[in-house]
Amino acid sequence: METASYLATIKVGDAIEPTRKAISCGVSFLFREDGFVWTRLFTAKSRGEAVQRASNWFFSLKCSKHAKANIPHVTVKDLTVDDPRNEVFFYKRFRCFDANSKLLEDETIERLLKESRGKLRKSKLDRKKFACRSSVEWNRNSKRLSYRPPCLEWTGFPRLYLEPDTGAFIYKLKKQSQQTVGTKYSFRKSVNTTPMPRKEGDGRRVWTGKVIDIEKGFKIQELRYKSVRLKAKSLEAARKEISLKWSETHSADDS
Structure with a gap:
């Protein structure tokens, strides 16, 4: 399966530079509209794997003397991981505490809340301080147990499905071979x-x-897939997007 680069961002607020050792490991010091940030790229097969690596990096960083002295105010809430492949979206069997649903950016959270139609909300409870938590949670006012979304419709193209409610195309990438x-x-x-x-x-x-x-x-190993939402709005555009992004992976899996 192809790997991708995921950008992890820590909001430090003040102009506090990382150590030379951190810079040598790929940490960048940048200024954005909301303040100064530390960023680092992680290469992984999925966003969930990138979230786990970013979380391990953050907590190992917090144990250093430099972090304890200069950024004691920074918590895991200030850490985010981007979603370049559109792997985060609301559909059946959505799990809030899955690694893919953690460390979401504000734009991704707003889009996810809109797609859920009021069934999700931003996380309010601080259950854990020494582990990354879910960015969203089920709205207690909604009937979660009665939520039964329609099944995905197969388009006739291998591993390409259509979500009837939103009209979005879902492509299933092989995450792990049997x-x-x-x-x-x-x-x-x-x-x-x-x-x-x-x-x-x-x-x-x-x-x-x-x-x-x-x-x-x-x-000794199960066959597993991960779902990716495509940007295409039509079947032809979806097939073209798949051929451009995952043509080699698709041909290798089907052979």
Whole structure:
């Protein structure tokens, strides 16, 4: 599966520069409209993986003497990770505490709340101080248990689905391939044959019984997919977007 670069941002507020060691590890010191920030790029296969790496980096950074002395006011709430692939969106089986739903930017949160139609809200409870928490939570006034969104409709294109309510196209990328061990194949030595029905007279024959005995193995790794919302508004545009972004991955998975 292809990897992507995700930008982690820490809002430090004041003009506090990172240490030389942090700069050598790829940390940048920038100024934005809302103040000074530290940024770092993480390469990962999914946004959830990037969130975990950014979280580990943040808490290891907070343990340093420089951070304790200069940025004690900075908490995990000031850490965000962008979403360049549009992996965060509201659809069936949405899980607030999934790694992909944490450390969201304000723009992504607002879009997610709009897509949920009042079923989600910004997180209000501070359950954990030493771990990244979900950026959104279920609205207690909404009937979460009665929420049954419609199933995704298959478009006829491999792993491409349509969400009926919003008209958005959902593409499922292979996150993890299946691995099986212990499978054994054995060919039988004597199998009955008969002349080929449609090719009589040329001497060719076909088997009439079982040729291969297969001993089933066991799976050591499940096949998993992750859903990505496309920007395209039509089926042709969606297929074109897939061919431009994941043409190599798509051909390798289907082969």
